[in-house]
Structure formats: structure tokens, C-alpha cells
Amino acid sequence: MNLLKDFGRRLFERVEGGFDLAFPAEWNPFRQLGALGWFFYWIVAASGIYLYIFFDTGLTRAYESIEWIMNNQWYVGQVMRSLHRYASDALVVVVVLHLLREFSLDRMRGTRWFAWFTGIPLLWFLYACGISGYWLVWDVLAQYIAIATTEWLDTLPIFGEPTAANFVNSAALSGRFFSLMVFIHIAVPLIMLFLMWVHIQRYARPRMNPPRGLAAGTLAALVVLSLVFPAVSQAPANLDTVPAVIGFDWFYLAIYPLLDVVPGGQLWLGLAIGTVILAVLPWAPPLQKLATAEVDLDNCNGCGRCAEDCPFEAIIMGPRTDGAAYDTEAVVNASNCVSCGICAGACPTSTPHRRATDLMPGIQLPGYPIAELRDRTRATGQALSGDDRVMVFGCEQSRDLAKLSAPGVGVVVLPCVGMLPPSFIDWVLARDLADGVLVSGCARGDCYQRLGGNWTRQRVARQRDPYLRARVPDERVGLCWTPSGDRAGRQATLDALRSGLATAPQLKRRAERTRPAEATGG
Amino acid sequence: MASWKYLLQSVLYAAFIALIGYFSVAPAYRHAHPELAVIKLAFSHAAERLEPCRKLTPEELAQLAPNMRRPMECERERLPLLVELEIDGELVFRAEEPPTGLWQDGAATIYQKFQVQPGSHELVARLRDGRDTVGFDYEQAASVELAAGQNFVIGFRAAAGGFKFQ
Numbered sequence: 001m002n003l004l005k006d007f008g009r010r011l012f013e014r015v016e017g018g019f020d021l022a023f024p025a026e027w028n029p030f031r032q033l034g035a036l037g038w039f040f041y042w043i044v045a046a047s048g049i050y051l052y053i054f055f056d057t058g059l060t061r062a063y064e065s066i067e068w069i070m071n072n073q074w075y076v077g078q079v080m081r082s083l084h085r086y087a088s089d090a091l092v093v094v095v096v097l098h099l100l101r102e103f104s105l106d107r108m109r110g111t112r113w114f115a116w117f118t119g120i121p122l123l124w125f126l127y128a129c130g131i132s133g134y135w136l137v138w139d140v141l142a143q144y145i146a147i148a149t150t151e152w153l154d155t156l157p158i159f160g161e162p163t164a165a166n167f168v169n170s171a172a173l174s175g176r177f178f179s180l181m182v183f184i185h186i187a188v189p190l191i192m193l194f195l196m197w198v199h200i201q202r203y204a205r206p207r208m209n210p211p212r213g214l215a216a217g218t219l220a221a222l223v224v225l226s227l228v229f230p231a232v233s234q235a236p237a238n239l240d241t242v243p244a245v246i247g248f249d250w251f252y253l254a255i256y257p258l259l260d261v262v263p264g265g266q267l268w269l270g271l272a273i274g275t276v277i278l279a280v281l282p283w284a285p286p287l288q289k290l291a292t293a294e295v296d297l298d299n300c301n302g303c304g305r306c307a308e309d310c311p312f313e314a315i316i317m318g319p320r321t322d323g324a325a326y327d328t329e330a331v332v333n334a335s336n337c338v339s340c341g342i343c344a345g346a347c348p349t350s351t352p353h354r355r356a357t358d359l360m361p362g363i364q365l366p367g368y369p370i371a372e373l374r375d376r377t378r379a380t381g382q383a384l385s386g387d388d389r390v391m392v393f394g395c396e397q398s399r400d401l402a403k404l405s406a407p408g409v410g411v412v413v414l415p416c417v418g419m420l421p422p423s424f425i426d427w428v429l430a431r432d433l434a435d436g437v438l439v440s441g442c443a444r445g446d447c448y449q450r451l452g453g454n455w456t457r458q459r460v461a462r463q464r465d466p467y468l469r470a471r472v473p474d475e476r477v478g479l480c481w482t483p484s485g486d487r488a489g490r491q492a493t494l495d496a497l498r499s500g501l502a503t504a505p506q507l508k509r510r511a512e513r514t515r516p517a518e519a520t521g522g
Numbered sequence: 523m524a525s526w527k528y529l530l531q532s533v534l535y536a537a538f539i540a541l542i543g544y545f546s547v548a549p550a551y552r553h554a555h556p557e558l559a560v561i562k563l564a565f566s567h568a569a570e571r572l573e574p575c576r577k578l579t580p581e582e583l584a585q586l587a588p589n590m591r592r593p594m595e596c597e598r599e600r601l602p603l604l605v606e607l608e609i610d611g612e613l614v615f616r617a618e619e620p621p622t623g624l625w626q627d628g629a630a631t632i633y634q635k636f637q638v639q640p641g642s643h644e645l646v647a648r649l650r651d652g653r654d655t656v657g658f659d660y661e662q663a664a665s666v667e668l669a670a671g672q673n674f675v676i677g678f679r680a681a682a683g684g685f686k687f688q
């Protein structure tokens with residue numbers, strides 16, 4: 001399994017690296033597949049509603065009514081119809097890539113099973129939408145689909161009488177099953193919408209809209225395609241002839257040719273087995289992760305920053321239970337928590353400057369407490385030498401991060417850079433543990449823990465609580481957002497930071513006051 | 523953003539719509555041989571019951587509750603259908619098709635397709651739905667002239683006299 005994921009990850013990195021040459025990191029379509037899915041869904045929905053206004057839902061007039069839309073509405077009908085088809089096809093492409101990518105990047109195990117699991121029925125519904133849609137055109141492709149689908153359905157013991165009997169020849173043809181398809185083609189997209197909503201329930205600020213530039217480019221591309229190569233119907237259906245050679249939408253129908261070689265029942269079985277395999281993947285094998293976040297009420301003032309910053313909706317602010325003078329307290333829902341530590345990075349009490357011998361923030365990961373982060377940072381800093389020392393705080397998703405280590409470079413790894421309280425940057429410089437600090441996380445728009453990169457950028461830019469203190473000179477802080485495998489990119493950012501350190505302004509310190517506790521490293 | 527980046531984006535968008543546009547209709551799928559015709563043997567028909575219905579005796583009737591009294595007693599289970607199709611003197615299909623339904627009381631369904639060369643063909647269809655173990659209850663022949671790509675259906679409706687060639 002790991003081999004497979006590793007292969008997928010490397011493949012995606014390759015291709016995405018290519019796309020990064022053309023797109024700004026956040027526009028890279030591979031980092032926006034879910035959002036593009038929503039975007040295509042809305043295009044399909046809007047164009048579908050438009051088509052429905054003019055569509056005749058009767059079997060005998062359906063074909064004509066589509067021809068009318070294509071021929072009598074200047075370019076509007078043609079573009080709408082084409083957008084409806086092409087955006088549906090694009091939806092398949094992005095959904096399949098989305099599935100492969102979430103799998104390859106291992107964003108589906110542990111607590112994250114939920115999105116994966118709810119994505120699986122979406123696949124089925126997506127195909128039901130596409131197949132019923134092609135049915136409605138009632139051209140030879142629709143005829144083929146009607147016959148092949150009903151014959152295939154008849155291999156299941158669900159219908160009392162054989163459904164294929166509806167399409168044996170034109171004398172037997174009845175509009176009953178066709179009406180059922182019209183109904184399915186409207187009902188299933190609505191179910192899909194509901195499921196798409198369920199799909200992202202465990203995410204704070206889910207990305208449902210692609211960045212504007214990407215959305216505009218994609219829509220423009222689809223419109224161009226619709227004008228240059230409009231979607232058209234094939235010859236009208238005639239049940240007294242055999243649909244022999246048919247133009248085929250491979251995005252939705254790729255499985256149908258199998259029906260000519262494999263018995264329908266076996267194909268159902270294959271699909272059922274495939275679905276079950278997909279469904280158990282989040283537990284194959286179960287994820288080993290750090291213990292989930294824990295709140296220490298003595299240090300929680302109910303400020304709500306952790307709840308605001310948690311990317312997985314795992315914290316709610318509940319009523320105070322310890323009689324302290326605050327209204328609320330943070331409450332962790334362990335079944336949503338992925339142990340990213342971002343909450344600890346958000347908590348105002350997570351500061352290494354605190355004098356308490358036992359540094360205990362309001363919230364943190366018991367498996368990687370802030371006190372331990374401070375100890376590791378100090379030990380790492382004390383071992384550095386030279387006059388351009390850099391402390392690297394990086395996330396564990398950056399492959400081979402430790403290889404940046406050098407006599408003047410120390411590396412401290414975190415589950416996510418979002419776990420780093422900005423006060424640590426200040427502290428490292430104030431304590432002279434290093435001359436500069438590099439924060440290294442996932443590529444923009446692709447944070448493994450979803451929002452850790454965003455929050456870190458905003459905290460360091462002093463736009464988000466907790467802010468990096470104003471006294472820290474920007475020249476001493478480097479930020480590096482690279483794909484996991486981009487070692488060269490990280491090295492380059494590190495080198496650039498180090499070479500600027502000689503001329504960088506010093507941290508503005510207050511007059512030194514030596515305190516015994518601090519002298520020994522409080 | 524540098525303008526060459528926009529150019530590169532356009533190239534990628536172009537590749538994307540080319541992919542979508544192409545695979546939305548092509549390559550064409552060859553589901554059947556366009557030069558051949560198809561004969562479909564397709565119908566549902568309920569065979570006779572396994573046990574013949576039997577008139578209840580007056581004594582038996584008297585034992586039943588008044589609202590349950592009925593003149594005939596019938597077992598639900600039906601016989602299988604036996605169906606044969608001959609094309610140009612060659613037996614291409616012979617099958618015994620069991621009744622459907624949980625109680626084996628439903629109609630049996632036949633759904634078969636045969637690809638044939640266009641031109642004239644002699645068809646003979648036979649069906650047994652009764653208790654006789656030899657011979658057929660229905661047997662009909664037809665000479666047909668089929669065009670390439672034609673879908674020719676042999677149906678069956680007992681009420682309409684048996685097989686229907688169309």
C-alpha cells in the first residue's frame with residue numbers, strides 16, 4: 001500500500017511541478033480538484049436548468065426539442081448544451097484525479113476517513129447522473145445505453161419483470177422507463193449536492209470555490225470548446241435497427257464495452273467488490289498518529305483562537321465547567337481531531353517566554369507538548385555554530401527535511417508548521433539560539449493539515465492572532481512553501497536567508513535584565 | 523505574473539479541452555457489426571401450473587370458513603417453459619426457462635439475441651408451456667427478409683395466438 005501511495009505521490013509531484021511553471025502555486029489545478037469539482041457541478045446545474053426549460057420530457061419529442069435548442073437560440077442554446085456535457089465530463093476527470101490524489105497523499109486515513117467514505121457514493125451518483133443524462137437525448141447512443149443498461153439491470157433480481165422489454169423494438173417501446181430516467185436525472189444530482197455537502201462537513205472553511213483566476217480560465221476554456229466543437233446529438237433512436245457503431249463518451253461509459261465480454265452479473269459483482277475495497281482503504285492499515293489535542297483548563301481563558309484555527313472542526317467553545325471567571329472553554333472532539341497541533345500554535349499561552357518551569361499551554365498535543373518543542377529548540381540551537389546560524393521549523397510532510405542540517409543549521413520538525421507559536425521565532429532570536437529562523441511548510445494551497453500554512457503566513461505577517469512581535473526584523477525570518485519532494489527549493493530559500501543575515505538588522509531588545517530563572521533557561 | 527506564464531496556461535487549457543472534447547465522442551464504439559442484422563427472441567410468458575387446479579368437494583368446501591370458500595384449489599407453482607428457435611434449419615436456441623417469483627409462480631422470461639447475415643431467412647419458433655413432455659404447444663414458422671442493421675423481434679403472446687414475428 002505504501003509503495004502504491006509513494007508511487008502516486010511522486011507521479012503527482014512530477015506533474016504538479018510542471019503545472020507550477022505555468023500557474024501560481026494556489027492556482028495549480030491539482031491543488032484545487034475538490035473546489036473544481038464544485039465549480040463544474042454548478043456549471044452543470046446551471047446549464048441543466050436552462051436546458052430543462054426547453055426540453056420536452058416525452059419520449060417522442062425529446063430529441064426534437066434538443067435539436068430545437070441547438071438550432072434556434074443563436075449561440076446560447078448550443079453553448080448551454082455543450083457546457084452541460086463538457087462540464088460533466090470535466091467533473092469526472094477532476095473527481096477521479098481528486099480520489100487518486102487524496103489517496104496518494106494519504107489524506108484519507110484515521111480521522112480523515114469521513115471525507116473518503118462519503119466520497120464513494122458520490123462516485124456512483126455521478127455515474128448515474130451521466131448515464132441517465134445521455135439517455136434523455138434519445139439518439140442512437142441513448143438507444144444503446146437504454147438497451148445495454150436495462151439488459152444489465154435485468155441481471156439483478158430487483159425488477160419483477162425484465163426492464164429490457166421496454167426497449168425490445170419500437171412496438172414495445174413505452175415512455176414509462178424514459179420518464180423514470182428524466183426523474184432520476186433530476187433527483188440524483190440533488191442527492192449528489194446533499195452528499196457533497198456532507199462530504200465536507202468535517203472541514204472548517206472547505207475550499208468550494210477555486211481561485212478566481214483558475215475558475216475564469218477553466219470556464220473560458222469550456223466556452224471556447226463549446227463554440228468550436230459544440231456537443232451534438234447522434235442520429236435519432238430507432239429501435240427497429242441495431243445501434244452498431246456509436247460515438248461514445250468514454251468518461252461516463254468506459255465500462256459499457258465490458259458488458260460485451262463479461263456477463264452483467266459478474267460486472268456488478270466486480271463493481272461491488274471495487275466499492276468495498278475503496279471503502280476499507282482508510283483502515284488499510286489504520287493510521288498511527290499522536291494522541292489528540294487536550295485542553296488544560298487552568299491555562300485556557302476561553303479566547304476561542306484554537307477553535308477559530310482548527311482546520312477539522314474538532315474544537316467547540318463550550319460553557320465553562322471549572323468555575324473560572326471566563327464564559328467559555330475549549331472542548332476537543334477527539335473523533336475529528338487529526339493531531340496537527342495547529343490549536344497549540346494558536347493558543348496565546350503557548351509561549352516559551354513564560355517563566356513557569358512547567359510550560360503548559362491551554363491546549364496542546366500530549367504526544368508533542370509545547371514544553372518539548374521548547375526543549376528541542378533550545379538543544380538544537382545550542383549545538384549550532386557560526387555567525388549565520390538558522391533554526392528551521394518544518395513540517396513532517398517535507399521529505400528529508402533533516403538533510404538541511406549543517407553546523408550552522410538546526411532542524412526542528414513539527415506535525416504541521418501551524419503548531420509553531422510565532423513567539424518561538426522571537427524567542428529563538430532573543431535567546432541567540434540562532435541568527436535567523438526558517439519556517440518550511442507545504443506548498444501554498446496544499447497544506448497537508450489544510451490551513452496550517454495559511455495561518456502561519458498570516459501570523460508571521462502580523463495579520464492574525466497570535467502575531468509575531470513587531471521587534472522581529474523581517475530579514476531574519478524566512479518562509480518556504482514547497483512541495484514535499486522539493487529539496488532543492490528548500491535549500492535555495494535557506495541559502496538566501498543565510499546570505500542576508502550578515503546585513504540584517506538586530507532584534508530590538510529591551511535592556512538586558514538577568515533573571516536567575518531565565519539564565520538557566522526558564 | 524509573467525506573460526509567458528499566461529501563454530503556458532493557455533497551452534494547458536487547450537490540452538484540457540482537447541482531451542475533454544475528444545473523449546466525449548470518440549473513439550467510436552463498435553457494439554455490433556453494422557453489416558449484420560439481429561434477431562431478438564424476447565418475451566415473457568407464464569406456463570401452466572405444475573399441478574392442475576382441482577374442484578373442491580362439497581365436504582372440503584364445508585370445512586372452509588364461509589368467506590374463504592372457492593370452487594377451485596390451485597397450487598401456485600408453475601412449469602418451466604421450453605423454447606426452441608431454428609434459423610435456416612439450424613437449432614440455434616433451446617432452453618428450459620424456470621418461472622420467476624419467490625413461489626415459482628411468475629412468468630418465465632426469454633431474452634436472446636442472434637446476429638445473422640442480412641437476406642432471407644427461414645425461422646421456426648416453438649414453445650411448450652403445458653404438462654405434455656413431448657411436442658410443443660406452439661410452433662410457428664416465418665420467412666423473413668432482413669436488411670443490414672435491422673433489429674427483428676420474435677415475441678410471444680398467447681392471447682394473440684402465439685409467436686409474433688416483426
Ligand code: HEM
Binds near residue numbers: 037
Ligand atoms: C462530486 C464529487 C466530489 C466533490 C465535489 C468533492 C469535493 C471535495 C472538497 C471541496 C473537499 C475539501 C477540500 C478542502 O477544503 O481541503 C474534499 C475533500 C476530500 N475528498 Fe472529495 N469531492 C468529491 C468526491 C470525492 C471522492 C469520490 C473521494 C474518494 C473516494 C473523495 C475524497 C476526499 C477526501 C479523502 C477529502 C479530504 C482531504 C483531506 O482530508 O484533506 N472526494 N472533497
Ligand code: SF4
Binds near residue numbers: 293314332336339
Ligand atoms: S490538533 Fe489539529 S485537528 Fe486536533 S484540535 Fe488541534 S487544530 Fe484541531
Ligand code: SF4
Binds near residue numbers: 295300346347
Ligand atoms: S486558544 Fe488556548 S486559551 Fe484560547 S480557547 Fe483555545 S485553549 Fe483556551
